[in-house]
Amino acid sequence: MSQPKHSLDQIQRWMFHAIVHPAGVNAGIESPESQSQIPVTPQTVEAVVSRSKALTSIERLNIYSNAYLARLTECLQAEYPALVHALGKELFDQFAIGYLQKYPSTSYTLSDLGKDFPKYLQETRPDSETSDAQIDWPDFLIDLAILERNYCEIFDGPGSENQAILQPDDFVTLSPNAWANSRLISVPCLRVLQLRFPVHEYASAVRRGEEPPVPNADPTFLAVTRRQYVVRRETLSKTQFQLLNEIINGSTIGAAIKSVAGQTEMGLDHLAQSLRHWFRIWCQAGYFQSIEPI
Amino acid sequence: MMGFVGVLLFHQSLKTVIPMAESRLGHPHLGLGVGLRSAHYSHILEHQPDVDWFEIISENYMDSGGRPRYVLEQIANRYPIVMHGVSLSIGSTDPLNIDYLDKLKALANVVNARWISDHVCWTGVAGRNGHDLLPIPLNEESLQHTVRRINIVQDHLERPLVLENPSSYVTFADSTMEEWEFISHMADETNCGLLLDVNNVYVSSVNHDFDAEHYIRSIPWDRVVQFHLAGHTNCRTHLIDTHDGEVIDPVWQLYRLAHELTGGVSTLLEWDASIPPFPVLHAEVLKAQKYIDGSQSVDSAAVPESNEPSPNSEAVPHPAVYVSVEAE
Ligand SMILES: [Fe+2]
Numbered sequence: 076m077s078q079p080k081h082s083l084d085q086i087q088r089w090m091f092h093a094i095v096h097p098a099g100v101n102a103g104i105e106s107p108e109s110q111s112q113i114p115v116t117p118q119t120v121e122a123v124v125s126r127s128k129a130l131t132s133i134e135r136l137n138i139y140s141n142a143y144l145a146r147l148t149e150c151l152q153a154e155y156p157a158l159v160h161a162l163g164k165e166l167f168d169q170f171a172i173g174y175l176q177k178y179p180s181t182s183y184t185l186s187d188l189g190k191d192f193p194k195y196l197q198e199t200r201p202d203s204e205t206s207d208a209q210i211d212w213p214d215f216l217i218d219l220a221i222l223e224r225n226y227c228e229i230f231d232g233p234g235s236e237n238q239a240i241l242q243p244d245d246f247v248t249l250s251p252n253a254w255a256n257s258r259l260i261s262v263p264c265l266r267v268l269q270l271r272f273p274v275h276e277y278a279s280a281v282r283r284g285e286e287p288p289v290p291n292a293d294p295t296f297l298a299v300t301r302r303q304y305v306v307r308r309e310t311l312s313k314t315q316f317q318l319l320n321e322i323i324n325g326s327t328i329g330a331a332i333k334s335v336a337g338q339t340e341m342g343l344d345h346l347a348q349s350l351r352h353w354f355r356i357w358c359q360a361g362y363f364q365s366i367e368p369i
Numbered sequence: 370m371m372g373f374v375g376v377l378l379f380h381q382s383l384k385t386v387i388p389m390a391e392s393r394l395g396h397p398h399l400g401l402g403v404g405l406r407s408a409h410y411s412h413i414l415e416h417q418p419d420v421d422w423f424e425i426i427s428e429n430y431m432d433s434g435g436r437p438r439y440v441l442e443q444i445a446n447r448y449p450i451v452m453h454g455v456s457l458s459i460g461s462t463d464p465l466n467i468d469y470l471d472k473l474k475a476l477a478n479v480v481n482a483r484w485i486s487d488h489v490c491w492t493g494v495a496g497r498n499g500h501d502l503l504p505i506p507l508n509e510e511s512l513q514h515t516v517r518r519i520n521i522v523q524d525h526l527e528r529p530l531v532l533e534n535p536s537s538y539v540t541f542a543d544s545t546m547e548e549w550e551f552i553s554h555m556a557d558e559t560n561c562g563l564l565l566d567v568n569n570v571y572v573s574s575v576n577h578d579f580d581a582e583h584y585i586r587s588i589p590w591d592r593v594v595q596f597h598l599a600g601h602t603n604c605r606t607h608l609i610d611t612h613d614g615e616v617i618d619p620v621w622q623l624y625r626l627a628h629e630l631t632g633g634v635s636t637l638l639e640w641d642a643s644i645p646p647f648p649v650l651h652a653e654v655l656k657a658q659k660y661i662d663g664s665q666s667v668d669s670a671a672v673p674e675s676n677e678p679s680p681n682s683e684a685v686p687h688p689a690v691y692v693s694v695e696a697e
Contacts, residue, residue: 079543083511084462086541087494087503095499125540128578129606135576138538138607142685143499150500150691180498183456183469184428185691188500223694230694233434263434279697304436306696 081113081123089113089123094139095179097172101133103140147175147188154189155223157278161216161289173199186231193220210271210292218270218295222278225266225299226306234301235262241363243355253368255329259322260365264301267311267319271295275308302361309360314339314346315353319362327369392591392632394529394562396484399449399635401654406640407692410440412647417447420651424637427454427485429692431472437692445480451595451635452477453564454487456498459522459532460505460515461491470525477526484594486531486564489515489552501686506541507551512558519559531594532556533564536572536601536610536686548573549587556592563588565631566597567623568616572608581623590631598624598654599639602684603674609684613642615653617674625660633661 081089089112096103101117103109115122117133124132148171152159159167177198178191200213240262246254273295280287296316299308311319314335321331332350339346357363400421405413407429412418423444430441444450454473458466477485490502505511523530534552546554556563565588574581600614616624616638624636638654 079506079508079510079545081506081543083460083506083514084494086506086543087462087491090503090539091494091497091499095497122542125542125544127540127576127607132539134606135539138609139501139503142501145685146500149685153691153693156693180493180500181496182498183466184432185500186432188691226694226696230696231433231435231437231692236439282696301435304439304695306694308697 085112086123090136090139093136095143096140097144097176100136100140144172144175147180148172150185151175151189151192154227155192155220157223157274157281158216158219160281161219161277170196186227189224189227193217193224196220212289214292215272215274215289218272219274219278222268222270222274222297222299225268226278229264229266229299229301230304230306233263234304235264235361235364236301236304238262238364240361241358241365243358245358246354246366249366255332256327257366257368258325258327259363260367261319261323261362262300262364265323265362266299267316267323268297268299269295269316270297275310298357298360298362300360300362314341318353319357393594393634394484394531394560394592396562396594396635397449398633399451399483401657402449402451402635402637403650403654404453404637404639404641405441405444406644407437407440408644409647409650410436413444414440416647418647418651420448420654422449422451422483422635422637424451424453424639425480427452427473427476428456430480431469431476436695441480449483450480451637452480452482452485453533454485455500455502456492457487457522458490458492458498459487459518459530460489460511461494462514463494463496465518465521467525470522474526477528484531484562485526485528486533486562486595488533488535489555490535502535502537504535504537504539504541505551507544507546507548509545512546512551512554515555516558519555519561523559523561529560529562531562531564533566533597534569534573536566536569536576536608538576538607538609540577547579547584547587549584553587553589556589561592562594563592564595564597565593565627566599567627568597568599568601568620569610571620571623572601572610575608581619582626585623585627585630593627593631593634595634596624596627596636597639598636598657604684610686611642611684612639612686613684614640616656619674621656621660624657625663628661 089109092106092108093100093103096106104117104120113123120132124136126132127135148168151171174192174195177195180188196217271292273290273293275297277287277290296311296313297308298311298319317338318331318335321334336343336346402422402424403420405423405425425441430438473485488502491505492501492503493499519530534548570581570584574584598616599612600616602609602611636657640650
């Protein structure tokens, strides 16, 4: 019995780099990563991969190579349906292939596959053509990607479906002082987002099968959560966003209000009147699981 | 014919304490089941169809805190569940992922998994995952490596692993044995169970120019715990395991042979692309009953292997399935 010429580890590293190369199997075989394991050329590759009656070794390897990018770009398309709509499949796939090069999967689960896609789009964003402060098309795409990734994580992450939710009546008896010194504990699926475009409306329209136009830039503040296992989003004012953001990050209610009062363009009387109403609505929307005195 | 002396000596102590395998490793014959896919969640919850059992893709549920997990737990209350993974990477030279094994074990306890299966393959190396079921060169080194890892996994999970023959598209110059020999030795050395994917045997037999019937006659039948059935795509020079359609007649004929040889084991239909409505899926696996009853020779309604190349020349095998988000 002849000894194998190559170790299992050599063969796996060689083959993996051969089939994941974005320029195809020939380029993969010639890549330093494959060459450092087994220095064969496309002409001598039969020393590693045998041919079949119908296909050459390169043609056989090509099946894996084609499948690698096709399968993973398809998964990214499923994770970012509105972004696919905005870019068109072809352009989306170009971004996806670049992304998979820079952030290849290192996880056992496909739900991690697209986690850095918004970051990748931000990193590769072309400079604004007009001025530094210009908000344009690339920002729309980045915001859309941020929204869709949040939808994914909220959809399959921890939720509040089987938990008690804080009711408005749970805190009406608290004294103003006790109220100010308490923390509202938000449900684990609640997130707030600050975006430059109303991408939530665009994404919902795509989900409904419509052909939405690209919206104009418009500062957008969202609360995104999950109720009955479906991702829900509600728009917030800037002041509401700031307040909820403080609360989610662990500020006491008093500290959160104080911080917001210093930034808001609302009159303080108006803010004070609104707060009671906001907390009631947010409780009804299931944003909080409990209130805890500090 | 092989020099397996080292392996045999290594495992001799194990062999003396582990009794001969009962048929199906003592697992029940669950009947005719289908792979659980998110497209069918609502139908299953609403109609409680009369299907014998479900197989799940383990990775789609082990981290889920959302609807997939919620639906699974309801289904597990009513139907037997088998866990089928795609990321164990038992043949890889990368270290085993213990966190992953812990999650497999935890999920198995929650859904009362009847057994846990994965594939005789590797999915990545150097810390990367290609999310594909890549073939192992079949020789003594890789056999010993795989055997060692199966033993570790079985110890960790505290239950036998069930391993499936994958469909494949390349073979290696460094292979010194046939796949059925590798799988037989692997099962003998570890006492693992086998998931015989009859369609994969057929696909690989065409791709690698071997006799599918000989393959099925050559594996240890008493270790087969489960069968897989699926459709594939004919690309004329080769077949691709796309799981996107009906089971073709030559695969049903192999199924009948496998049924006879094993005495019958739990049978599951996989359908992962162009997924039809649930009743169509269910009806497809119920066709197996005719082969089990022995009444079926060549059925006039049987689907032959297509001689035409598939219009879908971009056929992509999809071992893992992405679960789409439900949002407003
Ligand atoms: Fe299978």
